[in-house]
Amino acid sequence: MAMVILSDWLAAQLDKTSVEPAYRQLLQLMQQAILTGQLAPGTKLPSSRLLAGDLGIARNTVLHVYDQLGAEGYVLSTTGSGTYVADTRPDSAAVSPRPDAATRAVPGPSPRGDMSVRGQRLIDEAGVSARQWGAFMPGVPDVAEFPARTWSRLQSRLWKSVSPDLLTYAPGGGYRPLRRALSDYLRVARSVRCTPDQIIITTGIHQSIDLAVRLLADTGDRAWVEEPCYWGARSVLQASGIKLAPIPVDDEGLDPRELDLRHPPRIALVTPSHQYPLGMVMSLARRRTLLEYARQHKVWIIEDDYDSEFRYGSRPLASLQGLDDSGQVIYVGSLGKLLFPGLRVGYMVVPERLVGAFRTGVAELYREGQLMQQAVLAEFIMDGCLTTHVRRMRTLYGERRQLLIDAVTRHFGDALPVMGDEAGLHFVLGLPEHCDDRVVTAASYDAGVIVRPLASYYFGKRQRQGLLTGYACVPHEAIGPAFATLARVIETHAFGTRRTAGTVGTASTPRERVA
């Protein structure tokens, strides 16, 4: 493209009515012309004075564009002799190097798609839901009840005089006053035995498991997971190359078979206080056996204690960590279900001999920060707001749980069992064997009610059909109507359109019955 043609082309392209400044337009046009080869390497550009005149724009604009083209390597300027288009064409020898004999001898990787094998599996098996709020989303607390005003007041006060230390990266382990507050809380509430030093603040259970697995297990190592278990934990383990060995659970919790016991895993991930998702408690005999097995075979136990503060009818049960004398347990928990999930604050309690490694590891892998939020949280806990809130929510969720159980019983009698309702934020509503819980879940979602199919939690063949049904985040008065919708969906899929034995009333008049 000769100079005069360039000016004409640019003049035709420039849109002086656009909100895009002339500088940006001209820069992009010239870059495009050079990249596409319209302006060939070696072409001399018109002088800035000439081009500015031709285009009717300020000469300074053209000068800035030429400067930027020079800085980015599109053109070369030689003082006195003008500005030339640089040769920036890709080096074809570099793009397609001549393969050598050694390379030919080694079979290349098989052709792959965009994703990796593990990435594709992660996406294919993902359990995460598109909606995260509403009846009967399991595992989500009622964030509308969170004392946002108290939180905001503490936050405003701390932001009034900010120390630079709290705005930069966190030292490994997290904000010390928060670790101290948490160790006090965990000792009383969860019978966890630890010093503040043993606490590592993370962004939640996912990060805690991720860190433990990367520091303690290698690609190809095996992990026992409960069958069924939380899909998210499974995804995190698999994304780190861990092979999963699903171990059955019965009424006493984890129940390894003799064959399982003969092959000690590197890691055992368990939910002893409240099996997720089925809800049973691991018996003391099983706990002691597991701890002794772990000690003898050097198995790391990850105890995921995600929601056992909410136990209805009895005090919370002690953690497995509190029974551990040989330092084989990594205890992980989160404040998301106690306060609000978006908080993204979790913690892990690690044996003393691992403290140094975990502090370095968390800083090296994730570059933690969020110290201002940790400071707010520390004040919140030290002011007693955490225990007050948990106590209040325990009562509230207990009432909602009862309302929902009553609705189930009124509608289905004992045709559908309610499982694992002693603690937590959800229970499992059993479905008849012939009924596909995934199909019921999808139909329920379309009708506006969220549940989760038990199927998502099984790694191998699912052993029962059921729906994880969360009551915590549903206001009392919304439970009846939402359950009526769910009941209609279940009836259609589980019993055709027939009413079941125990049904009293009809699904179309639920409001009167529950309100």
Next chain:
Amino acid sequence: MAMVILSDWLAAQLDKTSVEPAYRQLLQLMQQAILTGQLAPGTKLPSSRLLAGDLGIARNTVLHVYDQLGAEGYVLSTTGSGTYVADTRPDSAAVSPRPDAATRAVPGPSPRGDMSVRGQRLIDEAGVSARQWGAFMPGVPDVAEFPARTWSRLQSRLWKSVSPDLLTYAPGGGYRPLRRALSDYLRVARSVRCTPDQIIITTGIHQSIDLAVRLLADTGDRAWVEEPCYWGARSVLQASGIKLAPIPVDDEGLDPRELDLRHPPRIALVTPSHQYPLGMVMSLARRRTLLEYARQHKVWIIEDDYDSEFRYGSRPLASLQGLDDSGQVIYVGSLGKLLFPGLRVGYMVVPERLVGAFRTGVAELYREGQLMQQAVLAEFIMDGCLTTHVRRMRTLYGERRQLLIDAVTRHFGDALPVMGDEAGLHFVLGLPEHCDDRVVTAASYDAGVIVRPLASYYFGKRQRQGLLTGYACVPHEAIGPAFATLARVIETHAFGTRRTAGTVGTASTPRERVA
């Protein structure tokens, strides 16, 4: 232990003057007695009335303790016949299963320590510093200049009327208004071409790289990394089982040798706008060659654009992503260096065909939240505060950079080269070949000044000695004194105690020279 002995033992142990409530003391004592076998399985416990009388505490306390012991499986109660210690001894057959022939035939894993191989390597090679603030910490902005009051005002306003949606888990991708604000910002500031949908909010560069690597590469896949490069990125790649292929850089950036080119990697991680840590800009010809190579060989390019907003003397250079026509570039950036590192907000721009997978992946692997903070940030950007702050900091950091360069020149003449000072928050101060930058760093740390050795950034044999010296977070008036300290350390290690050629004045009177 007979009943009477139990009462005596408990009476001796109970400390009525302790702040620990009698309930907790008694519960723990009885648990301990059962776990250690002092109270054997089958032993009948005294009635609550009797024990309460013997210990002189309320009967209700004993009842609560018995209830909790029952709930946790320590004791069994039979109505009418009393409370007995349960048999919770570990199942010895389960703890030490009889190995079978098949197991014996397979060689077991070699004995390992507490850590995994990858965990140990991560810790051994960790680059993270114990201190994160102070002269001359590289890569840290001046958080004391952050408009905390403006931020706090926006934050208080948003917390006044909190929507539950913003307190629960984030949908994959992050808060939509923030993604829109970022896409506008990146288009203008970094010539990134994207829609808001292509933006995935993360907690920073580490998480962005982690997600990309897990979704796009498998264990054993190779990644090109620049040599030298950021140690943190290397750690993240290795923790996901990626093999590193260090590629040399020269004045034009990444410079793969013919042998490198013959083995296309799965991923190429590059810092084209401002090579980290050396500071050069990748030339346009190299960019075009890399893009074409990536297109032909299906290489994913991760463009880490971590601080190129701070370019002194010319406008910021366009991103590599903006030149990419075939969707091979994953662009990653962070707001940590623009605002404050503790914020933990990063973003990635992914090609359209990967948007769905990345949204699912980020939610599945990390369960994101922090939407309230994202909302504050979106308002901050939309109000123009981000661009104002960046502009102000560019001027400030530019002045500090000049002060520090002047101090170097005054003290060392041209004996120590200053490299990569055109942009960013640090430059590299070259040291003589015989001088170990790790040793200088340690001595400087002891003297109260933080720098980082170039050695930490080399994967293979280091090719030069130098110190990453950050000026951004050091107030103008502190630069002189801190540099005087650093200069003394360098002199001792690099030149014995002799003064170097270009030295004017002495290291002990730096204040007068710089102030």
